[in-house]
Amino acid sequence: MQRYGAAFSLVPAVTVMVLVLGFPISEWVGMQYPVVHAEEQSNPTFQTVSSPQLNQMLQRKDFLLVNVHIPYEGEINGTDAFIAFDKIDQSLEKLPRDKNAKIVLYCRSGRMSEIAARRLSELGYNRVSHLSGGMIAWKSAGYALKDH
Known part of the structure; x- marks a missing residue:
């Protein structure tokens, strides 16, 4: 020893x-x-926004707001499109052709939107954001969800 x-x-x-x-x-x-x-490094980049930040952004909306959650569990008012997170690269026709266009993604918890944001970034979109904590955080922050 x-x-x-x-x-x-x-x-x-x-x-x-x-x-x-x-x-x-x-x-x-x-x-x-x-x-x-x-x-x-080849890490794609995207931004993360908080619920209060997204709420403020929605006041002067200049971006495409996309719900990527599957299955449907509600939405944030102002949502422009619904694209399954795992089909985002197969649904580019629903997105702006301009890869400099602002796109904000969200889902229920933030995980699916993070995956979709990473994929769009890999595809060359350079102004992609996703909502941290998703609709759960959005609702916890006191903001309303729209149900269909």
């Missing part, structure tokens, strides 16, 4: 060198990982 004591006492020092000083421990252990700079 004592022969391992010296090795374990080095763990805090090595951790400090790696975390604080940025020491490249991968060179010690022979592992190499590619360095990816932020500007080289």
Whole structure:
């Protein structure tokens, strides 16, 4: 047990060198990982809006509001289109041809709209947003939903 004591006492020092000083421990252990700079990452980008932000945006509406939730569970007043989140890339005819057009997506909880927003971003739409927390957050914030 004592022969391992010296090795374990080095763990805090090595951790400090790696975390604080940025020491490249991968060179010690022979592992190499590619360095990816932020500007080289292929992560699509989209914005997240809160319920109060969306409510304010709806006062001067200049965007397409799309409900992507399946199955239908209500909607926010001002909704322009209904497109299933998992069919968004097969329903581009319902979206503006201009990939600079503002599009706001929402669903019940925010998960489906996040998936759809990511997909639209991957397809080149660069002004896509989704409602954080979806209709659940919208209703919790005191805003009304429309039922059909």
